[in-house]
Amino acid sequence: MLGRMGHEGMRAADGDRQKVADQLKAALDEGRLDLSEYDERVQRAYAAKTYGDLDGLLDDLPGTVPVAKSQVVSAEPVDQLTPVPGQKHKSGRSGFQGMAAVFVVCVLIWAMSGMGYFWPGWVAIPLVWALLAHFRDRGNRGH
Structure with missing residues (x-):
């Protein structure tokens, strides 16, 4: 065209x-x-x-x-799931560890504030989903 x-x-x-x-x-x-x-x-x-x-x-x-x-350059879609050559594959583990750290901090704040309603349980929901996804995808990563 x-x-x-x-x-x-x-x-x-x-x-x-x-x-x-x-x-x-x-x-x-x-x-x-x-x-x-x-x-x-x-x-x-x-x-x-x-x-x-x-x-x-x-x-x-x-x-x-x-x-x-000026030069016209066609934009090529970038697939975020395709690994870049030479780049190490990141597992979901570091993301899980970060969420676990946030959960631990929330539990500590909850404990220091008088231990009423256990609101850190709401923070645990995405943590549980990440943990389930980690184990579900564990066999697909090619470790």
């Missing part, structure tokens, strides 16, 4: 519009644009639907890359 459509006709994203607006703000702060010209260009930037609409907003400002000359 990129081959059939020119860069100017491609849809601009919110990030593209924001980047142009940020560069215009920097130009205003440097004194390269007056307030009315800045306002006009920012309105055009936020109203832009395509890269072609963003063209020309930064062309006369030094130190900026015109949108037409």
Whole structure:
């Protein structure tokens, strides 16, 4: 699809519009644009639907890359469950130990506060779920 459509006709994203607006703000702060010209260009930037609409907003400002000359890179989805090569696999154990530490601290606070209603039991619920998940998945980890 990129081959059939020119860069100017491609849809601009919110990030593209924001980047142009940020560069215009920097130009205003440097004194390269007056307030009315800045306002006009920012309105055009936020109203832009395509890269072609963003063209020309930064062309006369030094130190900026015109949108037409920027590179379009397709975003690839990152699978959080896929291990990164060279990175050690983390087991759920450290998360379980952290929750157990929080539970112990809550029990200590409960004990020092007069030992009324055992409210740390509510903290134990996610701890029990994590423990059950740990034992359920223990065989699937390949230890």
